[in-house]
Amino acid sequence: MLLPRPLDWLFDGAEAGAGYAEAVARLAAAAPEAGAGQILQRAARELGRSGRPILRLWAQLWSLEEPSVGPAGRAVGPALRALDQLSFWPQALLDQAILRPALGPLREVAEGGQQLWLAWRELERARRNWLGQQARVQARAQSLLVERLRGRHQREEPVADLRALSVLWLDASEAAHAQLSRDDGFLLAQGQLVNALSAWRVELREAGDGLLMRLGLPSRRELDAAHERIHRQGRELRQLRRRLDQLENSIGTPVT
Amino acid sequence: MSGLRRAEGVTPREEIWRQDRLRLYRYGPGSAPGHGVPLLIVYALVNRPTMLDLAPGRSFIAGLLARGIEVYLLDWGYPDAADRHLAFEDYLDDYLDSCVSQVSARHGGQPIDLLGVCQGGVISLCYAALHPGRLRRLVTLVTPVDFAAGDNSLARLVRDVDVDALVDALGTVPGELMSAGYLALQPHQQLVRKYLAMPGRDADPEERDLFLRMEQWIYDSPAQAGEMFRQFARDCFQRNLLVRGELEIGGQRIDLSRIRLPVLNVYGRRDHLVPPPSSQALGRLLDGGDYTERAIDGGHIGIFVGRRSEELQDCVANWLKTGAADPGDGSGAACRRTAISAAGTRGGEGGSSAA
Numbered sequence: 001m002l003l004p005r006p007l008d009w010l011f012d013g014a015e016a017g018a019g020y021a022e023a024v025a026r027l028a029a030a031a032p033e034a035g036a037g038q039i040l041q042r043a044a045r046e047l048g049r050s051g052r053p054i055l056r057l058w059a060q061l062w063s064l065e066e067p068s069v070g071p072a073g074r075a076v077g078p079a080l081r082a083l084d085q086l087s088f089w090p091q092a093l094l095d096q097a098i099l100r101p102a103l104g105p106l107r108e109v110a111e112g113g114q115q116l117w118l119a120w121r122e123l124e125r126a127r128r129n130w131l132g133q134q135a136r137v138q139a140r141a142q143s144l145l146v147e148r149l150r151g152r153h154q155r156e157e158p159v160a161d162l163r164a165l166s167v168l169w170l171d172a173s174e175a176a177h178a179q180l181s182r183d184d185g186f187l188l189a190q191g192q193l194v195n196a197l198s199a200w201r202v203e204l205r206e207a208g209d210g211l212l213m214r215l216g217l218p219s220r221r222e223l224d225a226a227h228e229r230i231h232r233q234g235r236e237l238r239q240l241r242r243r244l245d246q247l248e249n250s251i252g253t254p255v256t
Numbered sequence: 257m258s259g260l261r262r263a264e265g266v267t268p269r270e271e272i273w274r275q276d277r278l279r280l281y282r283y284g285p286g287s288a289p290g291h292g293v294p295l296l297i298v299y300a301l302v303n304r305p306t307m308l309d310l311a312p313g314r315s316f317i318a319g320l321l322a323r324g325i326e327v328y329l330l331d332w333g334y335p336d337a338a339d340r341h342l343a344f345e346d347y348l349d350d351y352l353d354s355c356v357s358q359v360s361a362r363h364g365g366q367p368i369d370l371l372g373v374c375q376g377g378v379i380s381l382c383y384a385a386l387h388p389g390r391l392r393r394l395v396t397l398v399t400p401v402d403f404a405a406g407d408n409s410l411a412r413l414v415r416d417v418d419v420d421a422l423v424d425a426l427g428t429v430p431g432e433l434m435s436a437g438y439l440a441l442q443p444h445q446q447l448v449r450k451y452l453a454m455p456g457r458d459a460d461p462e463e464r465d466l467f468l469r470m471e472q473w474i475y476d477s478p479a480q481a482g483e484m485f486r487q488f489a490r491d492c493f494q495r496n497l498l499v500r501g502e503l504e505i506g507g508q509r510i511d512l513s514r515i516r517l518p519v520l521n522v523y524g525r526r527d528h529l530v531p532p533p534s535s536q537a538l539g540r541l542l543d544g545g546d547y548t549e550r551a552i553d554g555g556h557i558g559i560f561v562g563r564r565s566e567e568l569q570d571c572v573a574n575w576l577k578t579g580a581a582d583p584g585d586g587s588g589a590a591c592r593r594t595a596i597s598a599a600g601t602r603g604g605e606g607g608s609s610a611a
């Protein structure tokens with residue numbers, strides 16, 4: 001069977017491509033807590049030189065390397081890499097440094113910083129859990145893709161071009177997502193990520209509000225309170241108007 | 257392709273009233289209000305009503321106008337940070353009630369017809385339960401009633417989310433977050449696959465135009481007023497209070513079984529956002545009125561803008577004019593009528609358009 005050259009690796013006895021895909025699936029499954037950078041590092045070690053070109057493409061996709069990602073990607077890439085490396089930091093040391101008892105005239109500021117740190121730590125934990133779930137989806141997608149490629153190989157239905165391959169991969173990914181996004185672990189991780197983001201945002205806002213108040217500028221909290229007061233008065237006015245209408249209707253003449 | 261930078265409708269209309277961010281439009285400007293019963297359309301808060309008037313030949317509103325229906329549209333607008341305290345009762349007892357008064361006043365003060373789409377259907381049902389004397393008939397399209405029935409992907413999405421914490425953190429919930437939520441349901445399809453299949457430069461211009469209009473509509477997501485979002489997400493999606501008759505709005509309990517006016521309930525057979533059983537639950541609750549249910553072959557959006565969108569227009573217009581929801585070709589295909597006699601027994605199920 002004559003196959004397009006660029007895709008030979010996928011069909012060479014269904015071994016080379018399948019081998020690669022299965023290796024990635026194994027890695028993803030083995031490192032559910034890991035970030036993208038860690039998965040790539042382990043993949044590089046396991047796959048060796050032959051897998052490097054593909055790993056480089058994956059790294060670009062995840063904005064973990066600079067080439068061909070444009071100015072935005074170049075700006076985001078290092079930040080993502082730093083985020084990913086954070087798990088390697090000795091957290092106990094950071095806890096010790098940041099969470100020591102706050103004293104003195106800047107006690108409130110220090111306590112605000114501690115709350116921010118705790119919220120960040122929780123967000124980081126939730127992010128890793130969620131990435132673990134995404135890794136499960138990717139691993140399942142890889143298995144489905146390999147399964148489908150093997151099926152096509154057996155039926156002698158070659159993948160005609162890269163677009164067709166992309167569609168196969170996307171369909172496998174969507175099917176995997178549809179399956180796994182229903183289970184409790186996925187839903188819980190998703191909910192915990194949103195909740196951690198909410199808590200982090202509250203702490204950020206508190207920090208910002210403190211600064212604004214010191215500068216004599218209206219804080220978010222003050223604006224919210226003002227909006228609530230306006231809203232409550234609007235509602236009371238509406239009820240009064242309704243009551244007035246009822247009175248008018250009951251006596252048959254406008255009430256002035 | 258001009259005029260596509262902002263998502264706008266295609267049918268001429270005039271603004272007849274406004275309050276805060278809300279706008280009330282009448283379609284077919286210039287003509288005097290007709291003698292028929294006017295129809296007020298209430299769309300969901302989570303997207304823009306542009307979808308009902310998306311493109312020439314794919315406009316639900318234009319289709320109703322062409323079939324002789326007098327159409328008004330309530331446009332909720334774009335809430336901002338100042339609107340975080342707007343609650344369900346404000347939308348119901350203030351905004352919607354004011355619009356019903358405005359439309360009714362232009363037509364001699366008579367009860368009007370109300371049509372709600374998706375979340376707008378829920379709002380319309382609640383309004384009909386609280387203010388039955390102000391309406392003549394009610395149409396609900398792709399409307400969730402039982403949020404735990406079927407494979408409800410949106411209910412799953414918010415299952416473990418602390419909605420109170422989210423609203424407390426964000427105030428007004430950004431439209432981008434709403435869009436991200438929808439994308440998370442089918443990420444590969446919505447973020448990549450769709451663009452692989454998009455019409456190319458040499459495609460049919462109408463097809464290309466429709467794709468671009470749809471694309472604009474999808475990402476034209478208004479922010480959500482915090483208190484309204486809190487109550488809808490928590491009480492409907494998480495606690496499923498509407499179907500249990502335990503939803504409270506402004507201290508008043510919403511009992512859908514109190515609705516006595518004629519109701520047409522239409523859902524899409526392949527709706528992945530509001531699964532059919534979620535809509536069908538309405539039929540079990542309305543135990544004392546004239547209830548007609550109709551399934552249309554399509555998805556949540558497809559039944560409005562898909563190739564067979566005229567089926568929905570025929571169905572709604574025929575029901576409003578004659579009380580029958582058949583496609584208008586006399587076949588009565590896919591039409592299910594549940595007529596409820598005075599004794600409360602159901603009859604006439606399956607294929608018949610006769611009451």
